Amino acid sequence: MSDVIAAAVEALNAKLGGEGFDGSVKVEIEDEGALIIDGSGARAGDDEAACTLSADTETFQGLLEGEVNPTAAFMTGKLSVDGDMGAAMKLGALLS
Numbered sequence: 001m002s003d004v005i006a007a008a009v010e011a012l013n014a015k016l017g018g019e020g021f022d023g024s025v026k027v028e029i030e031d032e033g034a035l036i037i038d039g040s041g042a043r044a045g046d047d048e049a050a051c052t053l054s055a056d057t058e059t060f061q062g063l064l065e066g067e068v069n070p071t072a073a074f075m076t077g078k079l080s081v082d083g084d085m086g087a088a089m090k091l092g093a094l095l096s
Contacts, residue, residue: 012042023087024049051083
């Protein structure tokens with residue numbers, strides 16, 4: 001597991017506050033790997049999910065740090081969404 005994925009898993013679990021996520025989202029980070037966010041929290045993995053988000057490392061780190069708006073990233077093509085847009089929006093609200 002890359003350092004970026006490990007840091008993302010830790011940051012997302014902190015944002016979840018020990019709770020799971022209502023839905024399932026896979027986040028693919030370019031050149032780093034993937035992570036899953038679901039009812040068990042966040043973990044490294046490449047499982048199937050209702051929604052897949054794809055971004056480069058810089059965009060994803062900006063999302064985690066609150067410096068990049070998820071909607072703006074999507075609208076400018078820096079973040080792609082495949083699948084359940086409702087799950088993506090729930091995750092976007094969590095990151096904001």
